Amino acid sequence: MTRQQVLDLYFLDARHKLIDIAAFLDRVQRSEGKDDFRIKAFRSALTKLNGGKKQKAKDVLLAFSDLSKKPIEKAGMKGAIGAAKP
Amino acid sequence: MRYIEPHAHMVSRVTDDYQRMALAGCEAVCEPAFWAGFDRSTVEGFHDYFSQLTEHEPKRAAKFGVKHFCWLCINSKEAEDVKLAEEVIALVPKFLDRPNVLGIGEIGLNKNSRNEMRVLEMQVDLAARCKQLILVHTPHLEDKLKGTRLILDVLKNDKRIRPERCIIDHVEEHTVEMVLDAGMWAGMTIYPETKCTPARAIDILETYGKERLWLNSACDWGISDPLAVPKTALEMKRRGHLAGAVEKVIFQNPKNFLGQCRNFVL
Numbered sequence: 161m162t163r164q165q166v167l168d169l170y171f172l173d174a175r176h177k178l179i180d181i182a183a184f185l186d187r188v189q190r191s192e193g194k195d196d197f198r199i200k201a202f203r204s205a206l207t208k209l210n211g212g213k214k215q216k217a218k219d220v221l222l223a224f225s226d227l228s229k230k231p232i233e234k235a236g237m238k239g240a241i242g243a244a245k246p
Numbered sequence: 247m248r249y250i251e252p253h254a255h256m257v258s259r260v261t262d263d264y265q266r267m268a269l270a271g272c273e274a275v276c277e278p279a280f281w282a283g284f285d286r287s288t289v290e291g292f293h294d295y296f297s298q299l300t301e302h303e304p305k306r307a308a309k310f311g312v313k314h315f316c317w318l319c320i321n322s323k324e325a326e327d328v329k330l331a332e333e334v335i336a337l338v339p340k341f342l343d344r345p346n347v348l349g350i351g352e353i354g355l356n357k358n359s360r361n362e363m364r365v366l367e368m369q370v371d372l373a374a375r376c377k378q379l380i381l382v383h384t385p386h387l388e389d390k391l392k393g394t395r396l397i398l399d400v401l402k403n404d405k406r407i408r409p410e411r412c413i414i415d416h417v418e419e420h421t422v423e424m425v426l427d428a429g430m431w432a433g434m435t436i437y438p439e440t441k442c443t444p445a446r447a448i449d450i451l452e453t454y455g456k457e458r459l460w461l462n463s464a465c466d467w468g469i470s471d472p473l474a475v476p477k478t479a480l481e482m483k484r485r486g487h488l489a490g491a492v493e494k495v496i497f498q499n500p501k502n503f504l505g506q507c508r509n510f511v512l
Contacts, residue, residue, distance in 0.1 A: 161485055169484065170445065217446065218419040225391040225420065226358075235357035238281075238323050240387035240440075 201243035249475055249496040251275040252504070253352075253381075253415060253433060253462035256303055256314070257295075258282075263465070263472045268310035270476040273497075273512055275307060276315045276504065278352035278381050281323035283467055289333040292320065296337070300344040313512060315504070317351035317381050318342070325356070325365035335368050342376055348507045349373065351381025352415065355393040358385060366400055374406035379507050382414045384421060386440050394421040398428050411506055415462065416441055422450055422459075431458045431503050436474035437465075444478040448485060451495065460499045 161169070188199055205223035208216055226244035248271045256264070256277050267275065277299060286292055299316040307314035318341055320334040341347060350373040355362045373380045380401070385393035394414065401407050409429035417425055417432040418441065425432040434447040442450075447461055463474035471477070475496055482492045504510040 165486075215419070217449070221418055221420040222391065224388050226388050228392060229395070231358050231360045231363050231396065233360060235326055235359040235362065238356060240357075240385065240389050242387050244388040 197246055198241065198243045247271045247476060247479060247492070247496075248273050249479065250500040250504070251463060251472070251475055252413075252460050252500045253278060253435065253464045254472060255280050255464070255466040256307070257298055258467035259465060259472060261306060261309075264307055264310045264312055267472055268312050270473055272312055272476075274313040274315060274500075274510075276317070276348060276500075277303060278317040278383075279319045279321060280352060280466065281321040285324055285327070289330065289337055292334045292337060296341045300341055300346055304346050313346075315346045315348050315510060317348050317379075319350050319353045319369055320365065321352065322354050322356040322362050322366065322383060322385075325362040326359065328361050328364055331365045332368065335365075335372055338372060339376060342378065345509055347509060348504060349379030349381060350376075351379075351413075352383040353380065354383035354397060355385050356383075356389070358389055358393050358396060363396065363400070366397065370400055370404055370407065374404060379504075380407070380412045382412065384414060384416045386416075390416070390418065391420055394424065398424060398430075401430070402428060410458075413460070413503060416464070417450075418442060419446070419450065422454060426454060426458060431460065433460050433462055435462050435464045436478050437463065437470055444474070444481040447478055448482055448487075451482075456491065456494055456499070458499070458503075459495065460503065461496060 201224050205220045208219035208223055213219065224243045251267065251272050254275050254277055256275060279299065296318055303316065304314040318338050320331050325331055350369055353366055353369040355366060370380065382397055384390050384397065397414065401412055413431040413433055414425040415433035416435045422432050434450060435441040436444055436447055451459060461475050461478050463470060463472055465472040479492050479496050
């Protein structure tokens with residue numbers, strides 16, 4: 161596809177998602193209480209959207225990932241949270 | 247538009263879904279053994295589940311002209327009870343000669359714990375001894391990168407395992423390259439919130455090529471879409487991919503991988 165074609169197909173959908181993200185950040189800011197590791201990871205992931213690297217999706221996923229290498233002793237819970245606990 | 251659904255948990259779907267999938271062109275559905283949403287408490291529970299996968303589900307699918315195949319294992323979410331896992335793993339060979347069994351799966355990791363690793367290694371050993379294909383679940387969200395690396399190490403360290411007979415499922419942008427570089431197959435799962443979207447899956451195809459990649463829905467008891475694969479195929483067409491390229495991804499690729507099992511006959 162040409163860039164024009166990519167924009168024709170995906171601009172409106174991406175615009176919609178960007179507004180949703182902005183509204184989420186407004187909502188967080190309006191709410192009482194402290195940040196936790198999830199929103200800190202989210203803000204770090206947002207910085208990956210800037211710049212010319214062609215792997216922004218990969219970099220965002222890495223920003224949320226557990227980068228440790230050794231297995232944990234025991235699984236305390238079954239579900240995942242979405243961001244790696246520090 | 248014919249397609250193969252390589253990963254769907256049909257025991258948790260209503261019969262209407264088989265009808266919808268048949269109408270959309272599904273010729274075969276492959277169902278890995280999974281976590282039911284609760285921990286099964288006995289090996290007899292697994293015996294009944296394996297019977298359901300090898301006897302009941304094929305009949306349900308056949309009513310709509312869809313062939314049903316399955317994979318057998320104990321899922322990583324149930325791997326903390328290693329004693330029960332050992333009993334289940336000892337049970338699996340009794341089912342391997344059933345005509346719709348494809349191999350051992352979906353094995354893998356969940357939280358990347360030591361017990362999960364032990365159970366993964368036991369099931370890789372089972373697959374090697376019984377010369378079975380392997381289907382692997384990679385962990386969710388923040389655990390996926392670490393888990394994929396650990397899983398690839400286990401598979402690469404067992405010299406009996408041939409990489410072209412392993413499919414590593416639920417890859418995303420940060421794990422797909424390491425899987426393909428290892429010579430294994432990579433599955434992209436189109437699933438809300440926790441895995442890929444159609445657009446991202448096609449981005450991965452356009453970046454890495456169409457070899458050793460497949461699409462699946464992994465539809466289950468969560469909010470998920472059994473028609474995710476044909477919908478992604480439509481998205482490919484929207485982007486200008488030709489019919490032959492679409493068919494390669496949604497039909498030929500799964501057929502090529504699964505055809506390594508003599509039971510996979512359409």
